[in-house]
Amino acid sequence: MDRTVKQSTTYDAQSDSMYIFAKKGFEEEVVELVPGVNIEYNKAGEVIGIEILRVSRFFHDVLQPAKQTKSHSMVKEESVSYKSKKKSNR
Numbered sequence: 001m002d003r004t005v006k007q008s009t010t011y012d013a014q015s016d017s018m019y020i021f022a023k024k025g026f027e028e029e030v031v032e033l034v035p036g037v038n039i040e041y042n043k044a045g046e047v048i049g050i051e052i053l054r055v056s057r058f059f060h061d062v063l064q065p066a067k068q069t070k071s072h073s074m075v076k077e078e079s080v081s082y083k084s085k086k087k088s089n090r
Contacts, residue, residue, distance in 0.1 A: 011055065018055040023048045 008021040025042035027049075032038050036053040052058065 016054050016056050018052045020050040020052075021048070022050065 038051040040049040
């Protein structure tokens, strides 16, 4: 079966945090996977989001060269939103 999966990600440069929205819903439980990485679940136990704190430590090798290029419009010292649509074969 072919279905479309929507994914939205936000990054806040001030707090250096990233949130990956997996599914709409209300947070019922938060589990700290490792320090600084939290998985949020809804009442049904489904993952609704992933929060990564101090995200630049994970992406330092990617973000630093990107900030130094002319095409750095997505990597600014402000909040950035990224939305993607991808197909999943489930």
